[in-house]
Amino acid sequence: MPRDYYEVLGVSRNASEAEIKRAYRQLAMQYHPDRNPGDKGAEERFKEASQAYAILSDGDKRAQYDRFGSVGVGGFAEQGFGTLFEDIFESFFAGTGRGRRSRAARGEDLQYELKITLDEAAAGLETKIQIPRMERCGECNGTGLEPGSRRIACDMCQGRGEVRLSQGFLTVARTCPKCHGEGEVNRNPCPACRGESRQRAERLLQVKIPPGIDDGMQLRISAEGSAGYGGGPPGDLYVLVRIKEHELFVRNGADLYCDLPVTFAQLALGAETDVPVLGGTVKLKIPAGSQPNQVLKLRGRGMPRLRERGHGDACYRLILEVPPKLNARQREALEAFEAASKGQGGPLISSFLERMKKLLE
Ligand SMILES: [Zn+2]
Ligand SMILES: [Zn+2]
Numbered sequence: 001m002p003r004d005y006y007e008v009l010g011v012s013r014n015a016s017e018a019e020i021k022r023a024y025r026q027l028a029m030q031y032h033p034d035r036n037p038g039d040k041g042a043e044e045r046f047k048e049a050s051q052a053y054a055i056l057s058d059g060d061k062r063a064q065y066d067r068f069g070s071v072g073v074g075g076f077a078e079q080g081f082g083t084l085f086e087d088i089f090e091s092f093f094a095g096t097g098r099g100r101r102s103r104a105a106r107g108e109d110l111q112y113e114l115k116i117t118l119d120e121a122a123a124g125l126e127t128k129i130q131i132p133r134m135e136r137c138g139e140c141n142g143t144g145l146e147p148g149s150r151r152i153a154c155d156m157c158q159g160r161g162e163v164r165l166s167q168g169f170l171t172v173a174r175t176c177p178k179c180h181g182e183g184e185v186n187r188n189p190c191p192a193c194r195g196e197s198r199q200r201a202e203r204l205l206q207v208k209i210p211p212g213i214d215d216g217m218q219l220r221i222s223a224e225g226s227a228g229y230g231g232g233p234p235g236d237l238y239v240l241v242r243i244k245e246h247e248l249f250v251r252n253g254a255d256l257y258c259d260l261p262v263t264f265a266q267l268a269l270g271a272e273t274d275v276p277v278l279g280g281t282v283k284l285k286i287p288a289g290s291q292p293n294q295v296l297k298l299r300g301r302g303m304p305r306l307r308e309r310g311h312g313d314a315c316y317r318l319i320l321e322v323p324p325k326l327n328a329r330q331r332e333a334l335e336a337f338e339a340a341s342k343g344q345g346g347p348l349i350s351s352f353l354e355r356m357k358k359l360l361e
Helices: 003-008 018-030 040-056 061-068 075-092 118-123 262-267 328-341 347-360
Strands: 110-116 125-136 162-167 168-175 198-209 219-220 235-244 250-252 254-262 272-278 280-286 293-298 316-319
Touching: 003 018, 003 040, 018 040, 018 219, 040 061, 110 198, 118 125, 118 235, 125 235, 162 316, 198 235, 254 272, 262 272, 262 316, 272 316, 280 293
Parallel strands: 110 235, 254 316
Antiparallel strands: 125 198, 162 168, 219 235, 250 254, 272 280, 293 316
């Protein structure tokens, strides 16, 4: 059961709007998390006061609370808290420093583009990649200090991390420009990293690409990005896999597609022909009477399925090529073929002729 809101703010039940606002403002300043870093008790008081204020500053909700002892607006305090706080205190806290700031920050994530072939994507790949990245300076062990020296309190802010500026009667606190809020300065920077605590390095890393990987996929290699700042954790490395275009295959998931040019005779008579597969060639049987654009499949000869069992298919689309020029013998043979075919086309021709005839009846 939450405490009574009036009690939380320390005001009487008939307090005016102005009294409620004043009381909240005082508590919020006292218990604000920025002024009490890490103090859970203060944070709790701050939230409690904000919640009480959210209800008591709203005429309708206050009336409801007075009558029923609660307000049916679940989640309001959490949800409305940010804007409420900003509304009232933005001007007050605007431009204030937040006390001393830590130098620790996570290092940058890096991306490395790795180009591989379709065959490598099919087989999987272990390879070494060279990553330019920032690493912890070995000379100063990441402190940024010349060996034997240490950081000293910033003389501009006396170690507070913020400076107070007076403009007339108004005093505002700002992040110290000399130490950037750290409260201390490095008078003896490490000569190797010039006080940056990190150094450029080229690192050779072993990466393992799983079989079946597709173009555009990324592998995350945890903690292999750039070193952190001031003791912060390193970033991650993302290996972006790009698969080079294959001479003959187009990939769709685990299936591979290839346009296979064939002659009329191969389609009509049937044939066995060499076709490409991953890592070589195999014989593909074209059945007699195959049609142009028909797709023949070799089951299981496609790409391995990523992190699954089995392979996709290799698919061959039969592309009919009519010879642009005929020699004398070819012409003779085709003319004989045509003469022998009169009245005996395929089902497409028969059905077309029949429908033509119907039109003329
Ligand atoms: Zn300073
Ligand atoms: Zn160094």
